[in-house]
Amino acid sequence: MLDGLEGLEGRLASLVSELWDEHVVIRNLFRFHGGAGRETWRFCAEGVRRSAWLVMRRDPVSSLIRTSRTAEFHALARAHAAGLPVPEPLFLDAAGERLGSPGFLMRCVDGGRAAGLFEADPYGVNARPLGTEVFGALGRLHALAPAEDDRAALPFQPPAERLAHWAAELDVHARHPQPIARAALRWLIAHCPDPSGPPALVHGDFRSGNFLFSPEGRLLALLDWEMAHLGDPMEDLAWAADPLWSHGERDLHGQGRVGALLPLPEAVAAWEAASGRRFDEASWTWWRLFAGFQGLVIWLTSGFEVASMRAVDPVLVFSAYYPYRFHNHQVAAMLDSLGA
Amino acid sequence: MNIPPEDLLRTLALGQALVVSPALGESYAGKTAQTIAAILLLAASDVVTLAERRMAAGARLAALLAAADPDDITLRADLAELLARASAMTLDERLEHLFSGLEALHAWADAHDPALAKACRAFLKDYAAAERLDPPTLAT
Numbered sequence: 515m516l517d518g519l520e521g522l523e524g525r526l527a528s529l530v531s532e533l534w535d536e537h538v539v540i541r542n543l544f545r546f547h548g549g550a551g552r553e554t555w556r557f558c559a560e561g562v563r564r565s566a567w568l569v570m571r572r573d574p575v576s577s578l579i580r581t582s583r584t585a586e587f588h589a590l591a592r593a594h595a596a597g598l599p600v601p602e603p604l605f606l607d608a609a610g611e612r613l614g615s616p617g618f619l620m621r622c623v624d625g626g627r628a629a630g631l632f633e634a635d636p637y638g639v640n641a642r643p644l645g646t647e648v649f650g651a652l653g654r655l656h657a658l659a660p661a662e663d664d665r666a667a668l669p670f671q672p673p674a675e676r677l678a679h680w681a682a683e684l685d686v687h688a689r690h691p692q693p694i695a696r697a698a699l700r701w702l703i704a705h706c707p708d709p710s711g712p713p714a715l716v717h718g719d720f721r722s723g724n725f726l727f728s729p730e731g732r733l734l735a736l737l738d739w740e741m742a743h744l745g746d747p748m749e750d751l752a753w754a755a756d757p758l759w760s761h762g763e764r765d766l767h768g769q770g771r772v773g774a775l776l777p778l779p780e781a782v783a784a785w786e787a788a789s790g791r792r793f794d795e796a797s798w799t800w801w802r803l804f805a806g807f808q809g810l811v812i813w814l815t816s817g818f819e820v821a822s823m824r825a826v827d828p829v830l831v832f833s834a835y836y837p838y839r840f841h842n843h844q845v846a847a848m849l850d851s852l853g854a
Numbered sequence: 855m856n857i858p859p860e861d862l863l864r865t866l867a868l869g870q871a872l873v874v875s876p877a878l879g880e881s882y883a884g885k886t887a888q889t890i891a892a893i894l895l896l897a898a899s900d901v902v903t904l905a906e907r908r909m910a911a912g913a914r915l916a917a918l919l920a921a922a923d924p925d926d927i928t929l930r931a932d933l934a935e936l937l938a939r940a941s942a943m944t945l946d947e948r949l950e951h952l953f954s955g956l957e958a959l960h961a962w963a964d965a966h967d968p969a970l971a972k973a974c975r976a977f978l979k980d981y982a983a984a985e986r987l988d989p990p991t992l993a994t
Contacts, residue, residue, distance in 0.1 A: 545882040632892075632989045691953035693960055694978050700964055762989065828889040836896055836987050843982035850979040853972070 572617025588667035589742030626726030640731020645775030653788025710794035722773035752801035813838035867894035895990035
């Protein structure tokens with residue numbers, strides 16, 4: 515933790531008072547699990563003229579992945595301006611001068627919850643309409659044409675660059691031999707596809723568990739934009755369809771509902787209708803293997819942080835344990851079935 | 855009294871899940887307690903066959919490396935030396951050492967020897983399947 519509860523309360527009171535131009539008191543400040551990558555806090559800001567529940571996300575001492583709060587804030591703001599269901603971003607502290615480390619404030623989205631990794635059939639009878647809504651929202655994101663300010667704020671990573679990004683992370687964070695990740699990397703390099711279409715704003719961590727839904731099964735908010743970048747929208751589809759996020763429904767061959775929401779053809783249809791793009795069958799296998807490889811590197815990074823004694827958050831220990839072995843098996847099985 | 859490690863870990867997991875976590879509720883600390891419980895449950899089932907799996911993987915891997923006859927003088931010499939040194943190592947050191955040999959051999963085989971590459975992939979698939987964890991559950 516960067517500073518104590520009182521210190522953070524003081525920082526937030528001072529900042530929101532300035533933003534609202536009135537004296538603001540912070541109440542009910544508490545930390546919650548809002549993605550393993552960042553420190554996430556919820557609180558009620560109370561002034562004389564107004565009050566609101568807000569959320570603050572900031573860089574922790576250590577995390578699963580190294581990402582930029584400026585890029586995350588930009589992606590969130592872009593999606594919000596386009597009318598996508600996301601928390602409204604309010605204030606960016608890129609240098610960390612106000613929040614203690616780089617971070618931002620956003621409005622809290624009430625009344626919903628995110629599905630847990632091991633929760634069986636989390637969406638129940640609402641799975642199909644909710645799935646249509648979720649993949650429709652992803653399509654709307656991918657329909658946005660990257661503008662000049664997007665290019666300035668977000669890294670542009672078409673397939674080869676995206677792969678190079680994770681390959682570099684593998685080199686830095688692999689403390690032990692990783693024969694499966696290395697074999698996958700060789701295959702991915704040898705078969706790297708052309709982009710499936712014009713670059714899109716890619717969420718980067720689009721999956722079950724990273725959106726809020728209401729008790730009635732309506733999509734309330736897409737969360738965790740910290741891995742957003744410009745690139746190939748097939749990446750988001752493949753990550754969403756990864757068996758790890760299927761609540762036990764999807765097997766290593768990709769059969770079963772995507773994210774316990776929809777069969778893949780229905781998810782793709784909802785996405786195509788909203789994005790105006792076509793699903794690229796030719797690169798699907800590559801993106802599916804890429805998803806497993808990316809997962810492996812993220813979990814390895816998590817293990818590196820723990821083994822280096824730079825982190826004590828059990829979420830990082832868990833990530834280096836269950837998901838790592840899950841993806842090691844998935845990637846090995848895929849490589850074997852590809853015959854390469 | 856000697857408590858087997860799997861029972862010890864499972865008891866600690868139950869304590870976290872049934873005592874600590876409910877007391878902390880839906881807070882960051884409560885979620886952390888749930889995560890610790892999940893890790894302990896995973897470790898409890900993992901530890902039961904851990905030594906057995908490592909022994910089996912080490913033996914199969916050593917056999918794969920010993921049988922490989924790469925058409926590359928340097929790699930062949932490296933593997934021979936690696937196998938000779940591995941025999942004097944502890945189980946953990948040995949596995950680490952053998953896996954580094956497999957990385958090199960598999961990379962070479964991918965480029966030059968499809969049959970050997972297939973054998974490397976088959977080993978990795980079986981190894982990873984044996985290491986994969988079942989989702990944690992409180993039920994016995």
